[in-house]
Amino acid sequence: MISERNTHRFMLVPAALLLILFIYLPVLKGATMAFQSYNMFDLSNLHFNGFENFINVITNPDIRFLQILGNTLVWVVGSLALQFLLGFLLAMLMKDPFKGRGLYSGLVFYAWALSGFAIGLTWAWLFNGQFGLVNDIFIRSGILKEPVGFLSSPRLAMISVIIANVWYGIPFFGIMLLAALQSVPGELYEAATIDGAGRFHQLFSVTIPYIRPTIISTTLLRTMWIINFPDIIYAMTNGGPVNRTNILATQMINKIFKEYDYGQGAAIGVIIMVLLFAYASFYLKMSSRKEGDV
Amino acid sequence: MIKKSLPERILRTLALLLFLLLAIGPLYWIFVTSIKGPKEIYTWPLRYWPENPTLESYRKLFSFSSFGRYFLNSITISLCASFAAMMVSVSSGFALSRYKVKKVKGRLLLSLYFTQTIPTFILMVPLFTTLSKMGLIDSLPMLGIVYVATVVAFSTIMAKSFFDRIPASLEEAAMIDGCSTMQSLFHVILPVTLPGMAAIFSFAFINIWNELFLAVMLLFSDEKMTVPVALNSFISKAGISWDVMSAGIIIALLPTMLVFGIGQKYIVAGLTEGSVKG
Numbered sequence: 001m002i003s004e005r006n007t008h009r010f011m012l013v014p015a016a017l018l019l020i021l022f023i024y025l026p027v028l029k030g031a032t033m034a035f036q037s038y039n040m041f042d043l044s045n046l047h048f049n050g051f052e053n054f055i056n057v058i059t060n061p062d063i064r065f066l067q068i069l070g071n072t073l074v075w076v077v078g079s080l081a082l083q084f085l086l087g088f089l090l091a092m093l094m095k096d097p098f099k100g101r102g103l104y105s106g107l108v109f110y111a112w113a114l115s116g117f118a119i120g121l122t123w124a125w126l127f128n129g130q131f132g133l134v135n136d137i138f139i140r141s142g143i144l145k146e147p148v149g150f151l152s153s154p155r156l157a158m159i160s161v162i163i164a165n166v167w168y169g170i171p172f173f174g175i176m177l178l179a180a181l182q183s184v185p186g187e188l189y190e191a192a193t194i195d196g197a198g199r200f201h202q203l204f205s206v207t208i209p210y211i212r213p214t215i216i217s218t219t220l221l222r223t224m225w226i227i228n229f230p231d232i233i234y235a236m237t238n239g240g241p242v243n244r245t246n247i248l249a250t251q252m253i254n255k256i257f258k259e260y261d262y263g264q265g266a267a268i269g270v271i272i273m274v275l276l277f278a279y280a281s282f283y284l285k286m287s288s289r290k291e292g293d294v
Numbered sequence: 295m296i297k298k299s300l301p302e303r304i305l306r307t308l309a310l311l312l313f314l315l316l317a318i319g320p321l322y323w324i325f326v327t328s329i330k331g332p333k334e335i336y337t338w339p340l341r342y343w344p345e346n347p348t349l350e351s352y353r354k355l356f357s358f359s360s361f362g363r364y365f366l367n368s369i370t371i372s373l374c375a376s377f378a379a380m381m382v383s384v385s386s387g388f389a390l391s392r393y394k395v396k397k398v399k400g401r402l403l404l405s406l407y408f409t410q411t412i413p414t415f416i417l418m419v420p421l422f423t424t425l426s427k428m429g430l431i432d433s434l435p436m437l438g439i440v441y442v443a444t445v446v447a448f449s450t451i452m453a454k455s456f457f458d459r460i461p462a463s464l465e466e467a468a469m470i471d472g473c474s475t476m477q478s479l480f481h482v483i484l485p486v487t488l489p490g491m492a493a494i495f496s497f498a499f500i501n502i503w504n505e506l507f508l509a510v511m512l513l514f515s516d517e518k519m520t521v522p523v524a525l526n527s528f529i530s531k532a533g534i535s536w537d538v539m540s541a542g543i544i545i546a547l548l549p550t551m552l553v554f555g556i557g558q559k560y561i562v563a564g565l566t567e568g569s570v571k572g
Contacts, residue, residue: 115504269416
């Protein structure tokens, strides 16, 4: 039996090596960089500077950290809530079999496989201020008189990028929740019907409690993914106009690729991780999940 | 189950059609844009079907840049890295599934979930500085290895959940018949989990094919670009119009849509039964 356990340990080695070398060590180094002056243009002057990067990131008036934090919150909560609700609705609609459901699910879920970046480009074109399809539809249906620059309007830009992100995220929730819904035993509904529960009551007393674990794990995972994948915003507005769609992750891209200030970029990364970690612990505690059951 | 009335069924059908329209509308529009001539794109009001469909934008895409080269790079790196990720996570997922020490196992799993909180951007600069010191930068195979590492945590979680569903008695029986752990894995367990393997492969392929920022950071020669990097460079390059961009987007979407189309059943099973179990 000892030799068997060693086989198992040995089998963990490739994955462990990859993760240590390319994920865990770089993250440690990245976190260290957050406490260093690490600017591409000033590499000879590399030194530890304590919390200076964090202070700069947070208090520099040009960066408007509070606005970015607020944007991040709106972006995450708005996207997540709409993705979840629409994905749930879609899953409910698809729960009972109908003709061609296999083909239908292929067509309605394909966005799951696309890249956030390509989707951002697609929606940038749909929302184009001069020749975009959205403008055309609104004008034809009489809602608008003339084209609107959705992505250049400070008022509309955030809503527009959220719409693109919601479109991207519906399939994920649709897939997950559909599978969960189909696992609810039919007897539970029968029993509820005998007890006189209406459709609405059934949803809240049978369906949702039963698929709760799936709801918790999907919303938690999705939150992390939404925060860490700014590809859609990057392709559509890159944080503009006037900072209105700038979130922590796009600000980090700007710090790294435009200003080459790796120290401050890393500081934002550490802030994201701390926030996510606190959020995940709180979320899991509130939903009181059993250990190792994520 | 409560029987549904006729108006309710009609309402459901309408809602399903609306979701379908919303899902395929954007893709349709990009496709139509890609087969319109550059003049027709900028005609107002818009035409929902091209008057003179043309493949001109696709020709331009491939002659304007070495798009064929980038496509080949992306295909090669995605196929190789996904295959490697699948192999590695079969090994680690199986070991984790059968590992008996609860406490260690819990910690290992937690460390895998932890990777999901890490923004790629915090890894990028350290990876860049380390790899460039070692002279391993601007290399597609190296980027491929980094890609394997970025998907291996989640793939392992998926693989573990698949193996959890297979009773240990199956391989114990094989071991009584004289198989080693490895032999029983290959001859007894893996054949049963082929759908799971397909799911892990597809999931890795989709993620790797779509990755943009690591490639931007770790590659710099033009002939080594991947498809997303090429699209990204189109944004800043003056003179690229939306017809060519749309053609690029369509080409970029094809491989993952193909993988999703073929592997959809497995991906769905893999994601739902696997990583995010109810």
